Amino acid sequence: MAAHRVAVLALDGVTPLDLAIPTQIFTTRPETPYEMTLCALDTKVATTAGFALLAEGGLEQVRTADTVIVPGFEPLLSLPDAVLDTLAEARDRGRRVVSICTGAFALAAAGVLDGLHATTHWKHIDEFERSFPAVTVDRDVLYVDEGDVLTSAGVCCGIDLCVHIVRRDLGAEVANRIARGLVAAPHRDGGQAQYVPAPVAVAGEASLSGTRGWALQRLGEPLTLRVLARHAGLSQRTFMRRFTEETGTTPLQWVLNARLGRARELLETTDLSVDQVARDCGLGTAANLRLHFRRTLDTTPTAYRRTFTHSTSRSPVSSPAVPRTDQLPPGCPGPPAPAAATWG
Structure with a gap:
């Protein structure tokens, strides 16, 4: 394979x-x-964590890169003209330009995002929209793919975006392998959970995202391969193949993970009995819910509720939000809520 040069530009x-x-x-x-190559304007770069980094490359390596990635930084800091000019030149030369989290502020300041859709961290999205009226802000997505310009929402959404880029470049198999190495989902549907109560399609995403969103709204109903394939308008065999390519898992395993995610959210956010939680999430009985919790999380629903909730914070809900953990790898121990902590 021909070398593809990636410059990660670390700003102060x-x-x-x-x-x-x-x-x-x-x-x-x-x-x-x-x-x-890790690049910077100067060799030494200050971080928000109080330590400094040493970069091996400078703006010259950014200028010769095929893909330029700007990670999040403190957006209140002003950017040198040399940095902004370099980013604008990369865009003008048709290079791929990418931002993670608040790195979108740098791309916008350089004019790279003018006339395009973009996103950034939910905390700063209002400020971003006010500061850059020439950019169309998408609040309800994990990332935005505008071809050669891509932006992601907060922090962990950078994983989604970078895996998406690998999938675009090299296909699902390589992307899924890298995601598994990170113990990350090969693909997640949905938006920034702080603002969006239900998943929405990611810009430019694969065609079966609509069926996955439809299924997430009906987890308490029978969701067989036949039902899912019929909704997608595909044969069962074609649906299975395409679904596995897009998500890295089978439809029925994906449904099970989604149901467990919903059960975890109900246990955290309501006082519903374990029997009711099992029925609402589509696992049928408390015994079945306990079986899958033990297999997947090595705990019981009751113990999980004690660990991840406080009794004073729970209240019954009639229509809980769709869980943000439907794509978590089996066995991931972390709780799905609060969504801000889990998904950035």
């Missing part, structure tokens, strides 16, 4: 987690063509 005030995401995903591997 860079967020270490945002920086770690692309440097991990685009590091050199035998099965990928990426050659990643």
